[in-house]
Amino acid sequence: MTENRVATIVATGVCSLSSGTVTMTSGTGTCTLTASSAATANYAAASDVVRTVTAAPASQAAVTITAPGTATYNQSALSVSGSGGTGTGAFSYSAGGSTACTVDGTSGLVVPGAGAP
Secondary structure, eight states: OOOOOOEEEEEEESEEEETTEEEEOSSSEEEEEEEEEOOOSSSOOEEEEEEEEEEOOOOOOOEEEEOOSOOOTTOOOEEOEEEEOSSSOOOOOOOTTOSSEEEOTTTOEEEEOTTOO
């Protein structure tokens, strides 16, 4: 006589489990998968099987920043743009500690500042 046993798999930590597919939900941490099979009328419960996977951040592809090579005082319509990288995040821009200009953090528009010659 053959009995169909049902195993239950539970994901905990930095992962989720849906329809048999495990998805890492964070770039760091530990995902633990535990498989269990309960007792039946004919068989004792099986020992749990536990497997762990440690997530690590993925490598980032190179980012390219394009900016004007030169500019003149009070010149308008200068901009900075970024491309490349990995993932779906947006670029943000900054002139850092410069007093010669400011950069709109979202659009990349360069605005001459009070410290510009």
